[in-house]
Amino acid sequence: MIRGRVDKLTILKEIGDFIVYQILGMKWLNELIGNLIQWIFGETFANSTWGEIIQYFFYDFIKIGLLLCFLIFIISYIQSFFPPERTKKILSRYHGIGANALGALLGTVTPFCSCSSIPIFIGFSRAGLSTGVTFSFLISSPLVDLGALALLTSIFGYGVALTYVAVGLILAIIGGTIIEKTGLGKHIEPFVTEGIDIIIESQKLTFKDRLIYSKDQMLSTYKKVVLYIVIGVIIGAVIHNLIPEAWIVSALGSNNPLSVIYATIIGAPIYADIFGTIPVAEALYAKGAGLGTILAFMMSVTTLSLPSLIMLKKVVKWKLLIAFIGIVMIGIIIIGYAFNGLEYLFIN
């Protein structure tokens, strides 16, 4: 009996490993590119630093591109069921921390581009949603991305990816709740609420409409982020092959007590897509940077950026903007230290 159970578990683990390493991680692709380089340029070049940099670049670039296109398509299809008009309607029925939790969850599935953040902010406020709930939505939307979940799984495995999503949602819920309870939420520009809530029906979409929408989203997202991916992968390839491990360990390893704070502060003003950030994170991690440090960097880059803060400033006053930055940064720093402290639980 016991024997049979163990066998079943082993099989499940093998299937899991296959998904993580071969389907999401695409280890076969790495070997294929390695063999191609060797075949074209010869063994000496393939094993040189430049050969390895080129192999790493193409492997990571193609892997992220394929995953991104596949994921954006699936995700856009799901998102087409949750336009902001519908999210607004759902959220306006709830109050208290439940509303914050729902706001954070809907943030992950509502399609959202940075140029729509202002209309969404105003639309939600005019529908009577509290500023705290709107902030829960605005924090989780860029932070907990379904695509990021799959990419994180491909690099760090399920444990880290699911924990990332969980702590991201908690940060969004707590951040929004603090803004609510401290009364900071009332520091918004008066014009935001001066105006009536206009309810328009979202367009009825057919199956074909949703497929067209998903395809459009896939292509436009890929075009938008391809530059970030190239830059991210180049930086990643350089870190992977040229920067000595000892440097990274001493600056960003979990033994450096300030590493998480550095990573969060450096990441905040940078504007990059999460898909561009992941290759850098992957390379830093392979070279001994702390897990929490890397996650803090990624969270900081995606949630806070100069362009999005400038946008937000149009609808909120300084006091609320600074509180928002402070809450998010402190939250990220706490998450970073927690992950560094518990790293041994995730990695075996």
Next chain:
Amino acid sequence: MIIKVLGTGCPNCKKMVANVSQAVKELNIEATIEKVENIQKIMAYGVMRLPAIVIDGQVKTMGRVLSCEEVKKYLL
């Protein structure tokens, strides 16, 4: 016909205006194209996804850059 393109001036919104102008020109119809960038005016339509297109006071699409061909369907 009055066509309004709602958008805060991001590249997508500009592309939308160009596609609309192209469609009007190709169909050779009488239409005024107006770009609405003021957020208060945009919100008066209840639109939360940009760019959006409003034809004779009616919101037709939101959150998507329409191609020239797609715009034509709404104009005919």
